[in-house]
Structure formats: C-alpha cells, structure tokens
Amino acid sequence: MKITLKVWRQKNAQSEGKFETYPAHDISPDMSFLEMLDVVNERLIEKNEEPFAFDHDCREGICGSCSLYINGRAHGPKKGVTACQLHMRSFDDGETIHVEPWRAKPFPVIKDLIVDRTAFDRIMESGGFVSVKTGSAPDGNAILIPHDDAEMAIDAASCIGCGAWVAACKNASAMLFVSAKVSQFTLLPQGHPERETRVLDMVAQMDKEGFGSCTNTGACEAECPKEISISNIARLNREFIRANVR
Amino acid sequence: MGWLSKTFTSSVGKKLIMALTGLFLISFLIVHLSGNFLLLRNDNGAAFFQYSEFMKTNPVILVMEVVLFLGFIIHAFSGFRLALENKKARPVGYAVNRPSENSSVFSRSMVWTGSIVFIFLVIHLKSFFVDHKVASWMGVTHEETLFQAVVSAFQNPVYTWFYVAAMVLLGFHLNHGFQSAFQTLGLNHKKYTPLIKKLGLIFSIVVPLLFAYVPLYFLLIYKTTGGN
Numbered sequence: 001m002k003i004t005l006k007v008w009r010q011k012n013a014q015s016e017g018k019f020e021t022y023p024a025h026d027i028s029p030d031m032s033f034l035e036m037l038d039v040v041n042e043r044l045i046e047k048n049e050e051p052f053a054f055d056h057d058c059r060e061g062i063c064g065s066c067s068l069y070i071n072g073r074a075h076g077p078k079k080g081v082t083a084c085q086l087h088m089r090s091f092d093d094g095e096t097i098h099v100e101p102w103r104a105k106p107f108p109v110i111k112d113l114i115v116d117r118t119a120f121d122r123i124m125e126s127g128g129f130v131s132v133k134t135g136s137a138p139d140g141n142a143i144l145i146p147h148d149d150a151e152m153a154i155d156a157a158s159c160i161g162c163g164a165w166v167a168a169c170k171n172a173s174a175m176l177f178v179s180a181k182v183s184q185f186t187l188l189p190q191g192h193p194e195r196e197t198r199v200l201d202m203v204a205q206m207d208k209e210g211f212g213s214c215t216n217t218g219a220c221e222a223e224c225p226k227e228i229s230i231s232n233i234a235r236l237n238r239e240f241i242r243a244n245v246r
Numbered sequence: 247m248g249w250l251s252k253t254f255t256s257s258v259g260k261k262l263i264m265a266l267t268g269l270f271l272i273s274f275l276i277v278h279l280s281g282n283f284l285l286l287r288n289d290n291g292a293a294f295f296q297y298s299e300f301m302k303t304n305p306v307i308l309v310m311e312v313v314l315f316l317g318f319i320i321h322a323f324s325g326f327r328l329a330l331e332n333k334k335a336r337p338v339g340y341a342v343n344r345p346s347e348n349s350s351v352f353s354r355s356m357v358w359t360g361s362i363v364f365i366f367l368v369i370h371l372k373s374f375f376v377d378h379k380v381a382s383w384m385g386v387t388h389e390e391t392l393f394q395a396v397v398s399a400f401q402n403p404v405y406t407w408f409y410v411a412a413m414v415l416l417g418f419h420l421n422h423g424f425q426s427a428f429q430t431l432g433l434n435h436k437k438y439t440p441l442i443k444k445l446g447l448i449f450s451i452v453v454p455l456l457f458a459y460v461p462l463y464f465l466l467i468y469k470t471t472g473g474n
Contacts, residue, residue: 008341019341072344098342105335168348171332175257203256212335213257213328215356216426222348231434238432240258244249 001027001088004096005040007052013108013116019098020052029089033076034059034066036088037099054099054113061085061225064162068113069100074164074223082162082225102163104172106209119209120161123178126205130185131193149187156183158226165220171212176220178206179236180228186239196243203240260328265430267321268423274314275453282460291393298392302379322364329357352422359419366412373399400464409461413454420450 010017
C-alpha cells in the first residue's frame with residue numbers, strides 16, 4: 001500500500017503546531033496503525049530526521065494509551081477498536097490520512113500526538129477510597145450480587161480511560177468516563193458506603209478540570225472502543241440527583 | 247455556596263435545568279396548539295375570541311404566564327451559557343473532523359435551532375402578544391380583534407413562510423431535545439427508552455406540522471367571508 005500521512009507536529013505545550021506530510025510506500029495492509037507509524041518513524045530516523053511522538057503501550061486494545069484522532073475520528077474509522085487494533089486494510093491504497101492529537105482544554109499537548117491525560121487520574125483520586133472489611137478473609141460468595149448488576153458493573157468497568165469520548169464529543173465532555181467509573185462502584189454493594197460523596201466529588205473534579213457539559217449527542221458511545229453505553233450517563237445523573245436530595 | 251446553587255451550577259445540574267425547563271416548554275406547546283385549532287373553526291373567530299379573552303383575564307393563566315416567561319428565559323439563557331462554556335472546552339479544533347459518523351446533526355445544532363426559534367418567538371410575541379395583551383393591560387383598546395390580527399398577519403406570505411421555517415427548526419430542536427431531556431433526568435432503561443425515543447420523533451414531526459398548518463391555512467385556503 002501507498003499512503004500519504006499528515007501528522008500533527010508540535011514541539012511542546014507552548015509552541016504552535018502544524019501538520020507535516022510524510023508519504024509512505026510499501027505499507028502492508030496487515031500492519032496495525034501503530035506498526036505503520038513505527039515503520040514511517042524508522043524511515044525518518046534513517047534519514048536523520050526526528051520521529052514523531054505518539055502514546056502506545058499494550059498494543060492489544062486494553063490499555064487505552066493510543067490516543068490518536070485519525071481522519072476525523074477517535075481511534076480511526078472502525079467501530080469498537082483502539083488505534084492499535086486498527087489495521088491498514090481499513091484504509092484505501094493511496095489515501096491521505098490525517099493524524100491529530102486529542103483536542104480538549106484539559107488535554108494539553110505534550111509533544112506531537114501525545115496529550116497530558118492526568119486530569120483523569122485527578123478525577124479518579126477525587127472519588128476517594130472504598131471501605132473494605134479488614135480481619136480474616138471473607139467467604140468468596142459472602143456478598144450476593146444479582147447477575148444483571150454484576151454484568152452491568154463489569155461492562156462499566158471495561159472503560160480503559162482512553163479519552164476517545166472527550167476527543168469525539170463536540171463539548172469535550174468527560175461524562176462517559178466519569179459515569180462508567182461511578183457506575184462500576186454504584187452497581188456493586190461494595191461501593192455503597194461512599195456512594196454519595198463519590199459521585200459529588202467526581203463530578204466536581206470533572207468540572208474543575210474544564211471539561212465541557214454533556215448534551216447527549218451520543219458521540220461518546222459511538223466512538224468508545226469498549227462500546228460503553230450512555231445509559232451509564234443516565235445512571236450518573238440519577239446518582240447525582242439522589243446524592244443531592246439525600 | 248449553598249448546596250442548591252452548588253447543585254445547579256455543576257455540569258450535571260446545568261443539564262437538569264435544561265431538561266426540566268425543556269419539558270415544561272414542551273407541555274406548553276401542547277396547550278398552545280390546542281388553542282390555535284380554535285382558529286380553524288368556521289365562526290369568524292368567535293371561539294378564538296372567547297379563548298383569547300379567557301387567556302387575558304384568568305388569574306391561573308396570568309400566573310402561569312409569568313412562570314412560562316421565566317421558563318423560556320432560563321432555558322434560552324442557560325442554553326447559550328452552556329454552548330459558550332462547551333466551546334471553551336476545546337480551544338483548538340480538529341483539522342479533519344467527521345462528527346456525522348457518531349452523532350445526529352440535530353443533536354449538534356441545538357444552539358442554532360434554538361437561537362432561530364428564539365428570534366421567531368420575539369417576533370411572534372410582538373405580533374400576537376405585545377400588540378394585544380400588553381395594550382389591553384395598559385387600557386389601550388384595539389380596534390381589531392386578535393383573530394383579525396392573526397388573519398392579516400398570516401395572509402402575508404413572508405410572515406407565514408418564516409413561521410413555517412421556524413416550525414421546521416423547532417422540529418429539529420425537539421427531535422433531540424425531547425428524548426435528551428429524559429436521559430438527563432436519568433430516565434434511561436431498556437424497557438421504556440425506545441418508547442421515549444419513538445414518542446419524541448413523532449412529537450417533533452407532528453406538533454410543528456400542526457403549528458405550521460394554521461398559518462398555511464390562512465395563507466392558502468382561508469377566504470375572507472365579508473364583514474369584519
């Protein structure tokens with residue numbers, strides 16, 4: 001395959017960035033998107049040029065590092081996958097591919113395609129601790145959990161915190177992330193002691209970080225690589241109302 | 247800051263304000279529409295005259311009118327503020343963006359459809375509220391009745407087609423707004439959400455269509471049957 005890559009280059013958070021064009025030939029359709037970026041970068045290194053920086057880690061779709069806005073979509077054109085699970089066969093031969101970093105005020109660009117996503121860590125921290133029983137080990141099935149609740153909780157917990165929803169949302173809202181995290185605790189009895197403070201504190205921290213508000217466009221759900229449902233956002237809203245009137 | 251103001255200034259709280267005022271305004275649309283249909287009775291506006299006199303004098307209506315104005319103002323003001331704040335959350339935009347792949351155009355254009363409906367509302371109130379209701383408050387008696395004002399306004403094609411265009415945009419606004427309000431209130435369940443979405447779609451088509459039918463009737467079908 002032959003493609004033309006237009007990659008966002010930016011030295012650091014302070015400097016202005018711009019697109020650089022890199023024509024790439026001999027690209028195998030079986031390469032993952034990240035492997036293709038590696039190949040292009042290696043060729044840049046051979047020419048003594050600076051390779052572009054991008055986030056990546058597990059390369060098996062579970063870490064949420066590969067934050068790339070590819071051709072106007074978070075994680076590229078395929079549904080339910082991260083950029084590392086996207087393959088070059090999803091593109092046309094001769095296609096021009098734009099690669100941009102996530103764009104949001106709470107995600108400043110660190111370098112090229114890498115953005116600072118520590119805002120999520122601060123939101124998680126604001127959720128606080130979960131009370132646990134100490135003492136002797138409890139029986140495996142001491143706490144009974146309805147099967148459907150367990151399923152919903154694990155669906156919510158499958159969020160990998162990649163930030164695709166912030167990137168795709170026209171309001172750069174982090175609501176799907178926060179709602180998934182609130183849901184995974186709220187749906188299980190173990191999360192109940194801190195049920196109210198958790199939702200209030202996490203929403204407050206989310207607002208403090210400067211994310212936009214949700215307008216229910218559903219873009220997050222459509223772009224989420226883990227296909228997390230916006231019914232979690234409705235649950236977040238319910239929990240928020242409940243915590244406020246209680 | 248008290249808990250109440252803290253609640254309603256948070257991002258979820260601001261959505262709740264939009265949803266609650268939005269649903270209230272939706273309920274008003276039904277009341278308004280039922281009144282409009284009195285215009286279509288072939289009685290030279292007798293029933294509509296009675297209706298407009300009732301609306302001008304009934305104490306419950308007068309209180310609701312204030313509530314309604316507040317509803318509109320809060321909905322419009324919070325909507326604008328949210329749109330501006332949300333814009334600020336992404337200072338640098340994308341060079342290439344394909345939002346049509348992940349969301350409906352209706353959901354992404356709420357501030358635009360809402361703004362045009364708001365402009366329509368100002369003109370609409372000027373024609374049918376300020377000139378009649380406010381004048382009667384101030385003791386100015388009007389020669390023409392509200393019915394005659396309606397007929398002459400709608401026989402102006404520019405006015406009527408603007409009205410129809412505003413109703414189309416109202417439909418776009420409702421298409422997203424109706425079901426979105428329930429989601430914001432936390433009412434999302436596989437049992438009833440599909441029903442809410444269907445109801446919202448039907449509402450957003452049928453209600454603006456019925457609203458638009460009245461001015462179109464006066465423009466295209468109604469013939470002045472002599473006398474004033």
